[in-house]
Amino acid sequence: MKIKPVSEHEQTPVQMEGSQGAKMRMLVGPHDGATNFHMRHFEVAPGGFTPHHQHDYEHEILILAGRGVARSEQGYRPFKAGDVIFVPPDEKHQFLNPNNEPCTFICLIPAPKDCSR
Amino acid sequence: MKIKPVSEHEQTPVQMEGSQGAKMRMLVGPHDGATNFHMRHFEVAPGGFTPHHQHDYEHEILILAGRGVARSEQGYRPFKAGDVIFVPPDEKHQFLNPNNEPCTFICLIPAPKDCSR
Numbered sequence: 001m002k003i004k005p006v007s008e009h010e011q012t013p014v015q016m017e018g019s020q021g022a023k024m025r026m027l028v029g030p031h032d033g034a035t036n037f038h039m040r041h042f043e044v045a046p047g048g049f050t051p052h053h054q055h056d057y058e059h060e061i062l063i064l065a066g067r068g069v070a071r072s073e074q075g076y077r078p079f080k081a082g083d084v085i086f087v088p089p090d091e092k093h094q095f096l097n098p099n100n101e102p103c104t105f106i107c108l109i110p111a112p113k114d115c116s117r
Numbered sequence: 118m119k120i121k122p123v124s125e126h127e128q129t130p131v132q133m134e135g136s137q138g139a140k141m142r143m144l145v146g147p148h149d150g151a152t153n154f155h156m157r158h159f160e161v162a163p164g165g166f167t168p169h170h171q172h173d174y175e176h177e178i179l180i181l182a183g184r185g186v187a188r189s190e191q192g193y194r195p196f197k198a199g200d201v202i203f204v205p206p207d208e209k210h211q212f213l214n215p216n217n218e219p220c221t222f223i224c225l226i227p228a229p230k231d232c233s234r
Contacts, residue, residue: 001187001189001190001191001194001199001202001203001204001208001210002201002203003187003194003196003200003202004200004201005199005200005201006179006199006200007199009201021128027177027201028177028203029145030203031199032205033205034177034202035225036153036174036175036178037153037154037225039179039201041230051173054170057153058151058153059151060142060145060151060154060156060225062123062144062156062179062223068167070118070119070120073118073174074118075121077118079120081121082122082123082124082158083121083122084119084120084121084122084123084126084144084145085118085119085120085146086118086119086149086151087118088118088149088150091118093118104192106179108154108156108177108225110153110154113163
């Protein structure tokens, strides 16, 4: 059993095209032997955002700190710490942080689809 | 896309034999159309615990608030808010809260193994 603080997981810039001011930590991934799904931690700086894109797999997200705006097929909607977000497969989505504080969240995806390792 | 606070998800007592003082919320589950993995929220009251058991699937856990003790093949180890826990398949495990405050965490499991719906 692994027990390890979030802060002790390496944090790297998100290189994906269309993202800005976002950093990632792999909390539970291939190095842990996780074969079904991966838990990633994201920190989006003030003014930052994730790519506006879609893919054939889901996101399961929990907002840990801060606030932001979710762009989806339902328009732009605010979110805050303590919110749960589910993005179904194939729905176009983006997460933006127009506020003055960093926004952090975990985002889980199916392991076979994870290109972030 | 669903956006919904943790607190607005129904909370029910954990009925599993061997548990005490634990409540669960299904944050992302079958009702959302999540077919690969489910995100559950647990609150363990002071003096409470989850079952001491093992199974053929993993747990991916993030401690949200409070503190507790994890029992595993490596003995009893403390954990606290901000810790990530990975329980590999088939490892016997238990989570106890011997403290004075509730301990809350999310725990994700493969959807096909989820009997908590």
